Amino acid sequence: MKRECGRWGYRLRGFGYKCTPGRELILEILESTDEHLSPEEIYSKVSIEHPEIGLTTVYRTLDMLVNLGVVSKLDFGEGKSRYELSEHHSHKKHHHHLVCNKCGKIIDYSDFINEEIEFLNKIESKLGKKYNFKISSHFIKFDGMCNDCI
Amino acid sequence: MKRECGRWGYRLRGFGYKCTPGRELILEILESTDEHLSPEEIYSKVSIEHPEIGLTTVYRTLDMLVNLGVVSKLDFGEGKSRYELSEHHSHKKHHHHLVCNKCGKIIDYSDFINEEIEFLNKIESKLGKKYNFKISSHFIKFDGMCNDCI
């Protein structure tokens, strides 16, 4: 008897990948959180429903999803990576991050994002020309101390 | 017989640290390169003049220099950190980076930097207020493909 596949499963099929419980679950986890989860954190959530799924599969799945553009890999300089659904596949809009260097909290902001994007487009275009560099994405973060840590 | 200490050595003393061959050499290496070296790369340059100095010392020294604000630790998402003299202690001005995701090349740019800084100050101030977040620094990079890799 074949497993049921949900919305994500069909999307995976559309990309030519198989729909598996681990893959669907990982996507559901990413969809239902505001946090920026590390592989280990995703793994521990996965384990609740599917304890047989291994950390290796989490890594492999995240890799695949990043390559498909479904998920974004973020590196905030902690020595480990974090993941979120990419702009296009999430309900959130384009945003950047505030990172608390005391407690590690990561805040999404999209205030002034239109001005930001406009500004970034402008310099991306200038830089692209000057350095003959094909810019495909940008990463912006502000480090400091959050509310609770000040 | 006491070792001679150079410019960097005196600066270290000023900070209350001892002037040691490894520390001076690491600072000289950082000063004389345009690259963004990893600890391993710094270690291999250190080894040419002082093969007895270990990788651990390189890590420890970099940590110390980052805490002093003399050196900046940069994370371009490669799973390892890279270092450069910080703005204040280098002859270079404030800049951001273009990162080639094919060959790994990192380009410093400081074009439009005044506009950038002005813009950043503006949003930093607004974000700081809105999220009650004390912003202390920003990190901006553009990913893409360089000249040679296109």
Place this chain on the structure above:
DNA sequence: AACCTAAATGATAATTATTTTCATTTAGAT
């Protein structure tokens, strides 16, 4: 519904970056 096979997985080992430990050495003050 049973069958087939490439794709996916899990367990394990291997790698890589970084940190810790601890016994020894050394910078720099006295």
Place this chain on the structure above:
DNA sequence: ATCTAAATGAAAATAATTATCATTTAGGTT
């Protein structure tokens, strides 16, 4: 020259990620 806290090196430990390989499974075919 002497002294001692700070710095160091060698080695082991930790943490994140990747590779290997034998086994399982998704999903197309009969």
